[in-house]
Amino acid sequence: MHAQLLTRSKLFCVCATAGEDLPNTRTCPVCLGHPGALPVLNPEAARMAVRAGTAFGGALHHTSRFARKHYFYPDLPKGYQITQYERPFCTGGALRFRLPDGTDGHAAFERIHLEEDAGKLLHDGSRVRADYNRSGIPLLEIVTQPVLASPEAAVAFLQELRRVLMYLGISDGSMERASFRCDANVSLRDNSGTPGQRTEIKNLNSFRHIEHALHWEISRQRELHAAGMDVQPVTLLWDEAGKAGRIMRGKESAADYHYLDDPDLPEMSIHDEEMEIAAGSLPELPLIRAARFVAAFGLTKYDADVLTGARLVADYFEEILASFPDGIRLSMATAAAHWVGGEVLAMMKEQASEVIPVPASHLALLLEHVAAGSISRTASKQVFDRMWRSGEHPDHVIAALDLRQISDADSLRTLAGQILKAHPAQVQAYRDGKKGLLGFFMQKILVLSQGKADPLMSSSILSALLESERQEPGESAGRRSDPEEEIPGRGGVRP
Numbered sequence: 001m002h003a004q005l006l007t008r009s010k011l012f013c014v015c016a017t018a019g020e021d022l023p024n025t026r027t028c029p030v031c032l033g034h035p036g037a038l039p040v041l042n043p044e045a046a047r048m049a050v051r052a053g054t055a056f057g058g059a060l061h062h063t064s065r066f067a068r069k070h071y072f073y074p075d076l077p078k079g080y081q082i083t084q085y086e087r088p089f090c091t092g093g094a095l096r097f098r099l100p101d102g103t104d105g106h107a108a109f110e111r112i113h114l115e116e117d118a119g120k121l122l123h124d125g126s127r128v129r130a131d132y133n134r135s136g137i138p139l140l141e142i143v144t145q146p147v148l149a150s151p152e153a154a155v156a157f158l159q160e161l162r163r164v165l166m167y168l169g170i171s172d173g174s175m176e177r178a179s180f181r182c183d184a185n186v187s188l189r190d191n192s193g194t195p196g197q198r199t200e201i202k203n204l205n206s207f208r209h210i211e212h213a214l215h216w217e218i219s220r221q222r223e224l225h226a227a228g229m230d231v232q233p234v235t236l237l238w239d240e241a242g243k244a245g246r247i248m249r250g251k252e253s254a255a256d257y258h259y260l261d262d263p264d265l266p267e268m269s270i271h272d273e274e275m276e277i278a279a280g281s282l283p284e285l286p287l288i289r290a291a292r293f294v295a296a297f298g299l300t301k302y303d304a305d306v307l308t309g310a311r312l313v314a315d316y317f318e319e320i321l322a323s324f325p326d327g328i329r330l331s332m333a334t335a336a337a338h339w340v341g342g343e344v345l346a347m348m349k350e351q352a353s354e355v356i357p358v359p360a361s362h363l364a365l366l367l368e369h370v371a372a373g374s375i376s377r378t379a380s381k382q383v384f385d386r387m388w389r390s391g392e393h394p395d396h397v398i399a400a401l402d403l404r405q406i407s408d409a410d411s412l413r414t415l416a417g418q419i420l421k422a423h424p425a426q427v428q429a430y431r432d433g434k435k436g437l438l439g440f441f442m443q444k445i446l447v448l449s450q451g452k453a454d455p456l457m458s459s460s461i462l463s464a465l466l467e468s469e470r471q472e473p474g475e476s477a478g479r480r481s482d483p484e485e486e487i488p489g490r491g492g493v494r495p
């Protein structure tokens with residue numbers, strides 16, 4: 001896996017990693033490979049790498065070495081890529097993740113190292129043009145051991161890896177921009193368990209494509225075995241539209257690259273203090289946080305997973321909880337989880353927003369209003385929508401939109417009476433046994449009240465009126481006391 005590190009400048013020069021998007025505007029003699037230009041390591045990239053190595057529990061080495069990996073390609077003007085080879089800064093490490101069947105997975109790593117990205121070729125009809133803005137951007141490369149036993153396990157692993165790198169604040173995890181991508185290696189074990197020849201599918205940057213490509217390659221290798229043919233060591237490109245892989249070239253062996261220690265760069269040294277800082281500043285990782293949400297707040301595993309999908313969202317949820325008064329915090333946790341996992345995530349998606357503009361304390365207040373029954377859940381969505389867009393306080397929005405819930409029994413009984421009177425045939429049908437018609441009357445009362453009728457109270461009042469044989473619908477509405485007695489704990493004026 002390759003993850004682009006979120007540094008502001010490139011790995012060995014001061015060119016910006018983001019910003020101006022015109023081709024070849026973020027380049028300099030170092031990242032263009034001009035003769036005599038000397039690389040200087042960006043310490044921030046090293047710090048981020050150490051953070052990752054620490055989080056994955058790898059063995060961090062006090063000294064490591066950059067090497068040149070030689071190959072010719074027009075996106076690589078130096079003729080070699082600077083990477084780490086014999087002496088990476090981190091060996092080992094592992095990631096725990098959840099397999100699709102809900103059991104725990106554990107993927108052990110071979111190594112983690114730093115390297116620079118290459119440029120990009122733009123194919124334009126018969127012309128090919130080169131853009132070197134990406135040359136020299138820092139990448140973290142993570143190599144697992146061959147421990148993932150199915151395409152589904154591979155995807156589950158990658159999803160968790162991406163989530164952890166984002167939690168660590170060292171990757172934006174964007175697969176569209178290819179800042180998180182993988183080269184997937186596939187080999188089939190024979191009956192004795194010995195792994196066969198492996199092949200590599202390059203540059204996959206969508207979970208769906210990864211899953212399709214792996215299934216395809218596994219079938220291809222199975223067919224070769226069945227036909228008594230050998231699997232060749234090849235590198236493939238995946239074509240999602242055609243749902244097929246294409247063999248690019250025979251797979252290079254390490255010897256093909258003529259690795260050599262880069263004489264322009266000294267050893268990379270990681271001091272004890274840097275390791276201590278990294279260890280001391282690790283955030284709570286998502287699986288651990290999700291388990292805490294279940295244990296501490298009584299959330300379901302599903303809700304906890306949704307909330308911990310992104311650190312920003314999990315932080316926001318906890319901020320909301322902190323905004324509730326002590327006495328109600330725990331009882332509001334599930335409602336808050338559903339709001340954040342539902343409305344907030346939906347809005348972020350709809351607006352393609354990476355921030356949540358509604359202060360957590362405002363949303364907490366809105367949720368308290370819903371819990372107290374002063375506005376309906378339906379109306380609360382309208383309020384939230386406006387809070388998101390205008391930044392207004394929930395109380396202002398509720399007042400401005402006149403959304404206070406109708407929860408006094410007299411008003412609701414009057415509304416219910418009007419509705420029953422207007423639909424005598426349905427009333428008769430209900431009394432003849434079609435109890436499902438209650439939904440029809442509920443719908444009418446919500447429309448008539450413009451969504452403001454308290455649904456629970458309305459439903460009780462409607463049932464009570466409908467069950468009452470002694471009265472014609474609509475008559476003396478509001479004069480009976482029995483409906484109210486079915487509504488424990490609700491407000492309203494007793495007749």
Ligand SMILES: [Zn+2]
Nearest residue numbers: 013015028031
């Ligand atoms: Zn540069």
